[in-house]
Amino acid sequence: MLRDVHRKRSVRERIQALERDARRLDPDAAQRTALRDAASAYTEQFLERLGELPAYRPGFDNPVGALVQPFAEEPADIEQVLAILGSEVDAPGINPASPGAFGYIPGGGLYPAALGDFLADVTNRYAGVFYAAPGAVRLEMQLVGWLAGLVGYPAGTAGGDLTSGGSIANLSGIVAAREAHGVRAADLTRRVVYLSEQSHHSVGKALRLAGLEECVHRIIEVDERWRMEADALAARIEADRRAGLLPWMVVATAGSTDVGAVDPLGTIAQIAAAKGLWLHIDAAYGGAFLLCEPGRQTLAGIEQSDSTVIDPHKGLFLPYGSGALLMRDREHLAVANRYHANYMQDAQRPDVELSPADLSPELSRPFRGLRLWLPLKLFGLAPFRAALEEKLLLARHFHACLSEQPHWAVGPTPDLSVVTYRYVPERGDVDEFNRRLAAAVQNDGRIYISSTQLHGRFTLRLAVLNFRTYLEQVELALELLEHHALRLVESA
Numbered sequence: 001m002l003r004d005v006h007r008k009r010s011v012r013e014r015i016q017a018l019e020r021d022a023r024r025l026d027p028d029a030a031q032r033t034a035l036r037d038a039a040s041a042y043t044e045q046f047l048e049r050l051g052e053l054p055a056y057r058p059g060f061d062n063p064v065g066a067l068v069q070p071f072a073e074e075p076a077d078i079e080q081v082l083a084i085l086g087s088e089v090d091a092p093g094i095n096p097a098s099p100g101a102f103g104y105i106p107g108g109g110l111y112p113a114a115l116g117d118f119l120a121d122v123t124n125r126y127a128g129v130f131y132a133a134p135g136a137v138r139l140e141m142q143l144v145g146w147l148a149g150l151v152g153y154p155a156g157t158a159g160g161d162l163t164s165g166g167s168i169a170n171l172s173g174i175v176a177a178r179e180a181h182g183v184r185a186a187d188l189t190r191r192v193v194y195l196s197e198q199s200h201h202s203v204g205k206a207l208r209l210a211g212l213e214e215c216v217h218r219i220i221e222v223d224e225r226w227r228m229e230a231d232a233l234a235a236r237i238e239a240d241r242r243a244g245l246l247p248w249m250v251v252a253t254a255g256s257t258d259v260g261a262v263d264p265l266g267t268i269a270q271i272a273a274a275k276g277l278w279l280h281i282d283a284a285y286g287g288a289f290l291l292c293e294p295g296r297q298t299l300a301g302i303e304q305s306d307s308t309v310i311d312p313h314k315g316l317f318l319p320y321g322s323g324a325l326l327m328r329d330r331e332h333l334a335v336a337n338r339y340h341a342n343y344m345q346d347a348q349r350p351d352v353e354l355s356p357a358d359l360s361p362e363l364s365r366p367f368r369g370l371r372l373w374l375p376l377k378l379f380g381l382a383p384f385r386a387a388l389e390e391k392l393l394l395a396r397h398f399h400a401c402l403s404e405q406p407h408w409a410v411g412p413t414p415d416l417s418v419v420t421y422r423y424v425p426e427r428g429d430v431d432e433f434n435r436r437l438a439a440a441v442q443n444d445g446r447i448y449i450s451s452t453q454l455h456g457r458f459t460l461r462l463a464v465l466n467f468r469t470y471l472e473q474v475e476l477a478l479e480l481l482e483h484h485a486l487r488l489v490e491s492a
């Protein structure tokens, strides 16, 4: 009896000792204020210096520094921790927040989106399931509905899912298409998927992850503006049919990552509909341009697709971690992601709205809607429309100015906001010259541009999509390109 009392007492003492340590995980109001103030001061300093910070700082040879030190048992001071962040994380490599970020598809980072994440993370609502967080789910469904409406899908049937990015959205869309068309292992090698050489590599990866690698992949030719040749697509489908194959899906691109090309969506949609194929449109980069009138015209036909991917972390200027899959008929997504779990029985009621968990491979997930909802609410739609039209015009302006300069071979007038170009010197290897030019501009650091290979030619790109990029930075880019090209010519 007495021994029991002793044992209980010693267990209680042990628990209380552990509790004293465990409570350190839950700072009090004063501690929270200190942490928040320090983090806020850090971000303010970052933003205030953004104009002077390089858009790129070479990072391959960055010393490993503090990031290899083992985690300690004891707490560290926030100032020390932020100093590590400043020197080891936020200094080397590409600075996507920089106004001079023209590489790849530039990132965003709207400030209220960070506050949206902050609010979502502190309150930590369980946004995957309606029962657990009806408000969070409705908020996300409102965003999905808005994006599906932008695409032009009918409100009654449309739906979708907010994802971590375009790759996952492509994967989820392709899985839904696979289920809708009953594509099974038995006839995989007769099933045909149609792509173009401008399709994003995440589509090939998604096909592989979806178990569809053995489908026949047809790479349809592109025209001189890098757009899929619709006639060639139609002819290829017919030829495949006659050969006894089973064409089932076309993946068109609305804004290719490489050159910003938009496939002829309306014509491709008619072909897909006439021949009974699923049409998936990868508009990860281009989709947001639906918010402005010139973009709507360029993307006309997108509304006839079965599924579309849009990356809010590109054209809606959000920080990384935001993609969206949109479906003409959300039921296909529900069928592909159906699940059952005994322990979820409280959460399921047939008459309530679908939850993200019903439409996505994810169960637990961040409440990622808030990072988009907050900026849309706080800014309103007008500045988004303006910024997107402005970025289109900035790319055209860059294209027009560079086309007038001697020695520049400039690609087609951009469909969206990516321009391709290369300098053609009087003498010497053009590829090698442009490789050195890209390196010179990157090492200068005031802007960052990336390069690609187009039909075997080393080609420079300028992608205008950072919301902080204005006329000033585009004119600086023109100036720097000319300056570094001339220096290279002189030193040759």
Ligand SMILES: *Cc1c(COP(=O)(O)O)cnc(C)c1O
Binding pocket: 105, 164, 165, 166, 167, 168, 200, 202, 253, 255, 256, 257, 282, 283, 284, 285, 311, 323
């Ligand atoms: C960026 C991009 C993707 C991949 O999206 P992530 O968000 O990087 O995963 C897919 N397709 C296109 C056209 C893109 O531009």
